[in-house]
Amino acid sequence: MTTTANGADYTEAFVAAAAAILDEHLALDPVTATALGDHRFDDRLPATGSVARADELARRTARLDELAALPPAASAAESVDREILAHHLRRRVFELTELREHAWNPLEANPGTALHLLLAREFAPAADRIRSMAGRLAAVPATLTQARADLEAMPAIHVETAIGQFTGTRTLIATELERTVAAANDPGLRALIEPAAEAATEALTEHLAWLSDRLPEATGDPRLGPELFARRLRLTLDTDDDPDTLLARAESELERISEEIAETAARIDGGRPGPGQVRRVLDGLAAEAPTNHTIVGLAEQTLVETTAFVRERDLVTVHDDPVEIVVMPEIHRGVAVAYCDPPGPLETANLPTFYAISPTPADWPAERVTSFFREYNCHMLRNLTIHEAMPGHVLQLAHDRRCVAPTKVRAAFWSGPFVEGWAVYSEELMARHGFGGDALRMQQLKMQLRMTINTILDVRVHTRGMTQDEAMALMTGRGHQEEGEAHGKWRRSLLTSTQLSTYFVGYLGVRDLVAEVRAAAPGATEREVHDRLLAHGSPPPRHLRTLLGL
Template identity: 55%
Template sequence: MEPAGEAGQQFRKLAGEYLDHLASRHPDRATELGDHRFDDRLADHRAAALDDERRELDGFAARLAAIDQARLDPELRVDAAMLANGVQRRIFEITELREHTWNPLLANPGQALYLLLARDYAPLGERLNSLAGRLAAIPGALAAARESLRQMPKVHLETAIAQFGGTIGLATEEANAALRRATDGTGASPAVAAAVAAVERVRPAALDALAEHKDWLSARLAGDDHAGRGGFADPRIGADLFARKLALTLSASADAGAVLARAEADLERVTEEITAAAGRLGGTPREVLGRLGAAVPDEATILAFCAQALEAQTAFVRAHDLVTLYDDPVEIIDMPEIDRGVAVAYCDPPGPLEPVPGATFIAVSPTPKDWTPQRVASFYREYNRHMVHNLMVHEAMPGHYLQLQHSRRFSGATRLRAALWSGSFVEGWAVYAEELMAAHEYPGEGDPRAVRMQQLKMQLRMIINAILDARVHAHGMTEAEAMALMTGPGFQEDGEAAGKWRRAQLTSAQLSTYYVGYTEVADLASDLRERGMSQRAAHDAMLGHGSPPVGLLRDLV
């Protein structure tokens, strides 16, 4: 056998076995990706299971190291690098970060349940059987979580309590709606009736377990430390863990200090740009953004407004020949209540491994029903009509929706690229898309200068996100310092800034993906244009290899 072919065969076999491992160890993630073999299971976070997972990961790392990767073709070398990074990241999570011991959000089964109900990827009876399996696993999973969880950060406890309340609502109201759909009409088939009965049989114990766990978390928040594990943990993971996690999240040998330094320099540069742009509109940035913020969306018609924006953006991209367009189905939908209050829209694509993909959802939200009028007004000043145009560029055209259409069309020798897609590339492309449309004077409501102001404000937000990420977790930034940065140089509304402060504590390394991804995508696009490629050819080349990290994408284009 020819050696290069042997290396390729070895790697493809390894890749397939790793994906089987990933799906079986992380069933909720498999469901999200579109692999439905384990839809009736929840992940096992017990110490023994994590020890077993670690040994399996060590085995994958050793087998990968034994393959002569120089003999792999370029696409497989990218897959091999992504697999190596994925293995090392999960080992880091288990052995160093150890979130299962301090982050109560990881134990919430809500997303695992929601994924079974949100899309019609299989007949309802099949999905209800899977729902019954996951509901049956909840009492044991939550009992195991209580054994593992020690000191927890206060902000994580507060958020987990609220989210567990949402999961109880999901397991009650959304499950009831699914059961009604299953039994409506002329009567359910015997198989569907059996699935309905299975859900009804296990759901009471699951709801009791969810309520018990929520009460346990509330007692921990209140300081009722009968378990002898009192006090709150610091939500900051510290400089060493942050630097390691950032490098693994970005799939690169990223220098956390260098990322922070570039972000702070870019903050000054973009501040100068938005000041100049505001001057052309006759004011300071705060004055101009204040005027633009008065054009607020109408809650009753915001879905129609977003649909019109998507139509206009699609026509604009086609007219300016920015990138190849596809016509995969897309639906503008009401955002689920449990997701409202963070942003006015988000992109929810079908899983990249779905054999028959459905529509991409652009979920659009009115404000939560329990918000005060003042908070609603602040939210819509932030997400005014001009900003929604820019947001739809990011989420839809030519941002996430279009990029993921291209990504789905990549057909590699393994499915690793789809399962281990790079968040920094996906987010970086969407931020780059905002800049691209503004540079071509996309008019939005009729004045491209207004869109440009919002795009620059979003650039400031993106840069500040990276600064917050590093300074909160590695340099001890206080809430007052963070709020001053966001509401001052960032021109953010108080409500938006307060939400971001919570997010900076709840997550680590994720807020940096937008900024680092954008800088890498923009640099690569510039390099390709300097080589003489047309704008459309450069963009198609960048989007034509799935969603790998930009550093690896450079080897392919």
């Protein structure tokens, strides 16, 4: 029997099984291992092809059987970890046998993330990372050859997007990798990396030509359809909701948020809510926009302000883990103005969390820059700082790092819905306590509208045949979104499935849990309630309910 610092018992059989399953998982998926902070497999790409997939399927299925044969769990905490681990294995079996993205999604074969992870953080000396990079680059030609053999009925939007992303990977080799090698100033390392880089670049160029040739005949349907979407929804988001239930909740929330944003606009504008008032108020707030020269300084200022506000109102315990505000790399710009980039949960090196802030891409025309910063205006940046940093992702992940458990299951398989749900909830929390006044409240509600409409798009596009015109009308009308942003979200709804629902599902889960904890402990302070929620790592909300004893 193993006992944690908080008193939860685990059977030794499960602790051993969890360690073996996680170790096998990281070896099978070396890119995920690097992202999580385990660097034993940094010189590899995942094995591909039918033989490798069959081997992985057999391994994952055997591990499920192994978990099912274990003796009963010793505690609720162990039961949760068992279910999280089994859920991950079931999800991977589903991906291999039913979703089969290797057969239709060309984005799956892009080695860009695998390469970028070795350059983005100094988790090891540059020489070590360059050697690992040489190993991954050497595997690129065979990986792409296999991808071409596997791909069949590709959707045109996936091929178009893949052409852009593979081009970015080729540019990464020529720029980011070259800068890292030049800074190392080691002729031996250069002699090691250059042949592998040249071969990978040639393979990428060949693959790009192949994708371009197939674009005219790419007629695959990007929509999953009702049955496959429903199964993926449950497995990706670890939710009990079926698509119909999720859609009904989203459409109900859309009505509530629309009423609240109209009432807030009326307070700012004066008078009763009326046609066009919300858009008029949002346009006025958008005029208070940063520039490429002021955006980083404004982010630094808002991080100081939000941190002080959380401490002053005693909303949640603040941990002083290192955070660096950095300028977003060029290859990531143009999508959002900010993101949180934490070190992997298995990382042993002492690395800071990055709060990345984005000037616009250098080649954007002036009118596009203006539009971007109207959308991500000064008030919206305050709301984004709440979401990405304080008390959102940065602070939640600081609490996560302090969770002690006998297995690494919750660290390795953390829940996206919980992480994003807490960040969305934290926006509402700060607005409710008056941070930024009604101007920030407008932006927070606009983001909630966007999050809720994303879920409606997700379900309706993949299960009900929603058209582009219908989606654009919903986003630009009820969601008050700019045309360019709405068009990008339409494309994203076709390129992904279930991911757009992550924020909404997580927000409802966190919001409901907060209410339940308050009802169970009516004398608890705001900080005590939130600290309880954040004390168990980042499990799916339905499992957090068990861990909280609700």
